[in-house]
Amino acid sequence: MASAVAEVHEHTHYTTTGLDNRKVAIWAFIGSECMLFMSLISTYLIYKGKSIVGPFPHEAWTDPSGHVFKPILNIPVTSQSTFVLLMSSLVMVLALAAVENRGKPGYQGTLLGNSKLWLAATAALGATFLGYQAYEFTSFVHEGLTIHTNLFGSSFFTLTGFHGAHVTAGVLWLLTLLSIDIKRGLTPKDALLVDICALYWHFVDVVWIAIFTLVYLIK
Amino acid sequence: MATTAATPSYEQTGIWSWITTVDHKRIGALYLYTALFFFMFGGLEAGVIRWQLAQPNQHIVSAELYNQLFTMHGTTMIFLAVMPLSAAFFNFLIPLQIGARDVAFPRLNAFSYWVYVLGGTFMTLPIFFNTAPNGGWFGYAPLTTLPFSSGLNIDFWVMGLQILGISSLAAAFNFITTIINMRAPGMTLMRMPVFTWMSFVVQFLLVLAFPVITIALVFLLFDRFFGTNFYEIAAGADPLLWQHLFWVFGHPEVYILILPAFGLVSEILPTFSRKPLFGYNVVVYSGIMIGFLGFGVWAHHMFAVGMGATADTIFALTTMLIGIPTGVKIFNWIATMWGGQIRFTAAMKFAIGLIALFTIGGISGVMHSSPPADLQQTDTYFVVAHFHYVLFGGSIMGIFGGIYFYYPKITGRYMSEVLGTWHFWCTFIAMNLTFFPMHFSGMLGMPRRIYTYDAGQGWDTFNLISSIGTGLLILSTLIFVVNFLKSRKSGEVAPGDAWGAGTLEWTIPSPPPDYNFAEIPFVTSRYPLWDLKHPERTSGIAHSAPDVMTITDAHATPVHEEMGHKTAAELGIPMPFNTVKPLIAAAALVAMFGGLLFMHTNQFAVAMTITIGSASLFVGTLYAWLTSPLE
The missing domain is CATH 1.20.210.10 (Cytochrome c oxidase-like, subunit I domain)
Incomplete structure (x- = not known):
């Protein structure tokens, strides 16, 4: 009977594609998220230039009382935060490699094999990006752009806010992985847990590249 | 046994x-x-x-x-x-x-x-x-x-x-x-x-x-x-922003509603025709094609908003195009029955009912794929007639067929065929009585969504017939309910292979353990159970066993009852x-959205307490869920 149990237990490991179910599901999820962000980005682009009152993203605007509003988007600052987010993808790759190769030569006891460091670094860079976003949102509000002001404000804050919410969820996910790593140590068997988190994280990064290009860089 | x-x-x-x-x-x-x-x-x-609309100028509801x-x-x-x-x-x-x-x-x-x-x-x-x-x-x-x-x-x-x-x-x-x-x-x-x-x-x-x-x-x-x-x-x-976003979702949604019913009749028809599905590959490919094209036809819901000739033309063409894979399926089903030894069970009657009624709805659909025709028909009862033929005549007939077909697998007992036949004919007649006259009231200009209407516009008789049909439809659904509940207790006992079907779900007991x-089976053809019991039916279908490594990996055995x-x-x-x-996570999620409603009754603190509280409960439950083992 014991051998039967062991044998049957093997069944749960067989899958048609050889991939873990969770890996297939995260790809389906990412496909769905593409449509979510496509709808947000399309709305932003459709409403570009349609706002009746300012402030505007790339042009200065003078209100009827003569007050001049600067162009809202601060490309140098956002370039920094974009760089921070891109770097987080790099350390995410290092975190996954550290967990996958735990105990192998070149990883055992080296900086490269320090998964806790790389997971913490990814989460920290993600949090830094969120800090930039908080600064950006606050300064926009001070310059006179809120979610109520005009179509630009509504569509800009909703789009970037949705992205920020995704980054926040990713940071929480990374911190959860980090706490597991601290508590019991992530082994190559757990690589899948890091792998699907990494896929999500890179996806959120790619979305930001699209947003940065379409919203900030193209005038 | x-x-x-x-x-x-x-x-x-x-x-x-x-x-x-x-x-x-x-x-x-x-x-x-x-x-x-x-x-x-x-x-x-x-x-x-329908009670309200049975006669002109009624005020049963406000x-x-x-x-x-x-x-x-x-x-x-x-x-x-x-x-x-x-x-x-x-x-x-x-x-x-x-x-x-x-x-x-x-x-x-x-x-x-x-x-x-x-x-x-x-x-x-x-x-x-x-x-x-x-x-x-x-x-x-x-x-x-x-x-x-x-x-x-x-x-x-x-x-x-x-x-x-x-x-x-x-x-x-x-x-x-x-x-x-x-x-x-x-x-x-x-x-x-x-x-x-x-x-x-x-x-x-x-x-x-x-x-x-x-x-x-x-x-x-x-x-x-x-x-x-x-x-x-x-x-x-x-x-138009809402309309575009809504219909980019809304038109695929139509196929979300109909394709499962198409799937169900594609199981029922071969079983009761005792023949494999005609043109399996084409049925599959046309289903995929419907899925693709379904994302390119949304603006045919918006011909009346004035998108311009170019957009109207493109969406008219894609809409006519999507009629092709849909029509192909109809012919596949007819050809499946052709030359078969047909058993007219209740499930089969509903499946054939779908073919007939969906075709009527499909044809009226092609009619308003043409923008000039659609401008006459939009927002009238003609459109109501159209989508009830595809959704009731299509989805609901297919689902009823599926219930009669799979009831023995789900419960271990058959539903009554006598009541099932009564249910079918009552539904079939009542459905046509309700929705067919709407083509005429719509063509005569009766708009959708009006709560009452004046006499003498030529709509009175058609509306009365529709309402009588609805009464009969409610009655026929009652027959179904009686059959559904009664058969649970006293229906005839069904074996694993309740209908002599060919697919894997019929190789296991009814109801399944x-x-x-x-033992996980390994499959060598499209109708593994027919290979065992009626090999003559599947001789024309390709057979091949998976490789030994895969069978060993999965500890699979040949298909058997x-x-x-x-x-x-x-x-x-x-x-x-x-x-x-x-359940706790679901309840927390619903409370999270529900809590926001208090913002509109100016109870901001209540709204935030409920929403943030339930959101925390949701996240906490999710953590507990993900950290507890499945088996």
Whole structure:
């Protein structure tokens, strides 16, 4: 009977594609998220230039009382935060490699094999990006752009806010992985847990590249 | 063995076991019962509508209540009846048809169900307090924005649809993974039963279409709750933004509603014609084609808004194009029956009913794919006639056929064929009596959604006939209910292979044991059970065994009829633990959205307490769920 149990237990490991179910599901999820962000980005682009009152993203605007509003988007600052987010993808790759190769030569006891460091670094860079976003949102509000002001404000804050919410969820996910790593140590068997988190994280990064290009860089 | 029904193992454990179940078959049964309840509720709403319209100038309900009735009739039938009835079959059948022991994520599956039932209740209850959604099932903004629709009615609709969207998306990720990754060895994609194939296409439609309405609803929610300008025309907003986003979702949604029914009849027709499905590949490819084209026809719902000749022409052409793969299926089904030894069971009658009635609805659909014709027909009862022929004549007939066909597999007993035949003919006649005259009242100019009308416009007789038909339709549904409940106790006992069918789900006992397959089968053709019992039927179909490595990896055995005498423990099959966490997570999610409603009654603190409290409960439950073992 014991051998039967062991044998049957093997069944749960067989899958048609050889991939873990969770890996297939995260790809389906990412496909769905593409449509979510496509709808947000399309709305932003459709409403570009349609706002009746300012402030505007790339042009200065003078209100009827003569007050001049600067162009809202601060490309140098956002370039920094974009760089921070891109770097987080790099350390995410290092975190996954550290967990996958735990105990192998070149990883055992080296900086490269320090998964806790790389997971913490990814989460920290993600949090830094969120800090930039908080600064950006606050300064926009001070310059006179809120979610109520005009179509630009509504569509800009909703789009970037949705992205920020995704980054926040990713940071929480990374911190959860980090706490597991601290508590019991992530082994190559757990690589899948890091792998699907990494896929999500890179996806959120790619979305930001699209947003940065379409919203900030193209005038 | 043949005189007493095998007791399904899940019947032994009481109500708590249903609340905490993660078994795909029991969740499928829960979906079935709940969705049938909502189907009857939506039917009663239609009954009141038809009572009001039976004669000119009636005032059985007020205009306000009438708006709520037609909105909730549409919303209920689409989101709370037909989609979950399809989900009942997805749940029950997909793992059985592909030779799996459960879905990929059993607990997520339970979560989907609980979100659906709680979200559905959340949206349905307000009608008893005269605050039900009243903006039509398509909820056109800016009509549904705060200046034009104050009050909680639309809020219930926005929140309700967001909640139901989460349920559908979670289920879709689950079924995509199940179908891609949990097929038994040898069950290649082109050997999957057509129901599983059509379900597969539907899951992709769900995954790609629902995010779009999610965003459209987020914009509406933000406009209503946080003062954004997405649908604020005075701020320069485009009045067509909602319509585009809604129909980019809404048209694939139409195929989400019909494709599962197409799948069901593609199982029923070969079984009762005792022939393999004619042109299996073409049926599959045309289903995929419908899925693709379904994303390119949305603006045919908007011919009347003045998009210009170019856009109108393109969408007219794509709409005519999508008629082709749909028509191809009709011919495949007819050719399947051609030359077969047909058994006219109740299930078969409903399947043939679908072919006849859906074709009528399909043809009127091609009629208003032409913009000049559509300008005459749009917003009239002609359109109401059209989509009831495809959704009632198509989806509901297919689903009824599916219920008669799979009832013995689900319960271990047959439904009464006598009552089934009565049910079919009453439904068939009543359905035509109700909806056919609407073509005429529509052509004579009767607009949709009016709560009453003046006499002497040529509509009176047609409306009276429609209303009589609806009364008969309610009666015929009662026959079904009696049959459904009575057969549960006293129906004839069904063996595993209840109808002499050819696919994997019929190789296991009726009802199936909780582990489904004692031994994972390996599959060598499209109709493995016919290979065993009627090899002459499948001689024309390609056969090949999977490679030895795959069979060994999966510990698979050749397809054979199982008896299911042993329990999972005796067989050493690990079963998932029952858990209440998906229900708690679902309840927290619904409360999270529901809490926001208090913002519109100016109880900001209450709203924040409920929403933030439930959000924390949701996240906490999720952590507890993900850190506890499945089996």
